[in-house]
Every structure is written in structure tokens, then in C-alpha cells.
Amino acid sequence: MKAGYMKSGILLLPAAVFLTACVTINIYFPAAAAEKAADKIIDEVWQLKGNPADEQAPAEAPAQ
Amino acid sequence: MRTLIKNSFFALYLAIAALLTAPAALAAADLEINTPAISALQSSMQARYTQLAGYYASGAVGLTRDGLVAVHDANAVPLAQRQGVNGLVAAENKDRNALYKEIATANGHPEWESEIRSTFAQRWIQKAQSGWWYQDAGGWVKK
Numbered sequence: 001m002k003a004g005y006m007k008s009g010i011l012l013l014p015a016a017v018f019l020t021a022c023v024t025i026n027i028y029f030p031a032a033a034a035e036k037a038a039d040k041i042i043d044e045v046w047q048l049k050g051n052p053a054d055e056q057a058p059a060e061a062p063a064q
Numbered sequence: 065m066r067t068l069i070k071n072s073f074f075a076l077y078l079a080i081a082a083l084l085t086a087p088a089a090l091a092a093a094d095l096e097i098n099t100p101a102i103s104a105l106q107s108s109m110q111a112r113y114t115q116l117a118g119y120y121a122s123g124a125v126g127l128t129r130d131g132l133v134a135v136h137d138a139n140a141v142p143l144a145q146r147q148g149v150n151g152l153v154a155a156e157n158k159d160r161n162a163l164y165k166e167i168a169t170a171n172g173h174p175e176w177e178s179e180i181r182s183t184f185a186q187r188w189i190q191k192a193q194s195g196w197w198y199q200d201a202g203g204w205v206k207k
Contacts (some may be wrong), residue, residue: 029179030095037095037167038180038187041102045109048191 096170105163109156116152124149126197126204131164131185132157136197136204160184 043049116133119125119141126136133156141149164184168177189198189207196207 029173029176030093031179031183033093033095034176034180034183035187037097038184039191041097041106041163042184042187042191044106045113046191047110047113 095167097167099166099170101166102163102170105159105166109159109163112152112156112159116156119149119152120196121193123195123197123206125153126199127185127188127192129185129199129201131181131188132160134199 116125120127122140123137124135124140125133128134133153135149135153138146138149164177164181165174167180168174192198192207194207197204198207199205
């Protein structure tokens with residue numbers, strides 16, 4: 001029985017390390033959100049309004 | 065014995081599942097950029113851009129790797145205007161530094177400042193017009 005507890009303890013140790021890693025990810029820098037925020041601010045500062053013509057162009061291309 | 069191990073692993077899997085979904089929810093959330101301080105910096109930089117745009121285009125001023133601007137080619141500026149360009153660059157960098165710091169603190173993580181700065185550095189360059197100058201690992205490059 002004692003040996004059994006020890007065995008489960010050994011098995012749980014890597015799992016505990018993994019859990020700690022998960023918590024670390026949780027407070028990690030949100031790169032995608034930061035990029036989105038940067039784009040929003042840069043578009044505003046440089047007046048880069050999304051050009052709708054770019055998106056419409058392919059749809060308007062005549063089929064040949 | 066087997067049940068004990070089984071039970072503890074089941075609890076562990078539940079905990080792992082819960083922890084794995086948390087970052088996904090966090091990643092989907094936006095960063096807070098709608099604070100009065102950030103808006104003020106943004107409009108200050110937007111107003112300055114009307115003066116800087118010509119200097120970016122002529123190559124007088126370029127984008128640095130650390131999310132700032134710098135004089136790249138002073139010879140592209142008439143002597144009389146050089147003082148003015150230096151002033152613009154200094155003012156722009158002051159705003160940019162304040163912006164990165166402000167975004168980090170507005171989101172409750174002042175330690176994110178350098179990562180926010182490098183994210184901006186990449187995005188400024190990505191969104192720069194062709195013909196503008198920027199710094200990469202090897203030095204100045206014309207886009």
C-alpha cells in the first residue's frame with residue numbers, strides 16, 4: 001500500500017509541473033490581442049482606413 | 065489502489081481541461097486601449113503625422129526596430145528645417161514611449177511594456193508605405 005502511494009506520487013509530479021506551466025500560460029502576454037490593438041492605433045494615427053474597394057474588386061471582375 | 069490513482073488522474077484531467085480553456089478565452093479578449101491617456105496620445109501622434117509624412121516619404125525619417133522613429137537621412141532635409149525635424153522626432157518618440165507604457169499599465173501589466181513595444185515595432189513597419197525607411201537586424205532598409 002505504501003509503495004502504491006509512492007507510485008502515484010511519482011506519477012503526479014510531472015502532472016503538477018504541467019499544471020504550473022498551464023498557469024504560466026494563463027498570465028502570458030496576449031500577442032494576438034496586442035497585435036490587434038497596435039493595428040487599430042496605427043490605422044488611426046496614419047489614417048489608414050480599410051479600403052473597401054480592395055475587397056469589392058474581385059467580386060466585380062467580369063467573368064470571361 | 066488502482067481506483068485511487070484513477071480518481072486522482074480524473075481530477076487532474078478536469079483541472080487541466082479547465083486551465084487549458086482559460087488562455088483561449090483570454091486570448092480572444094481585446095487589450096484595453098480606450099483610456100483618455102491613450103486617446104490623447106493617439107490624437108497627438110495623428111496630428112504630428114501630417115508634418116512627419118513628407119519626411120517618411122523622403123527618407124529623412126525612418127522607423128526603428130524598437131518602435132520609435134529616427135532621423136535616417138538628414139541630407140534629405142533643407143538645412144533650415146533640420147532643427148524642426150529633430151524636434152518632431154523627439155516629440156514623436158516621447159508620445160510613442162508613453163503610449164507603450166500606457167497600454168501596459170491600462171491592462172494591469174506594466175511588465176508587458178517591452179512586448180507591446182516590439183509588437184508595435186513590427187506593425188508600424190508592416191503598415192509603412194513603400195519607399196519609407198525602416199531598421200531591421202542588419203540596419204536601414206528601404207521598403
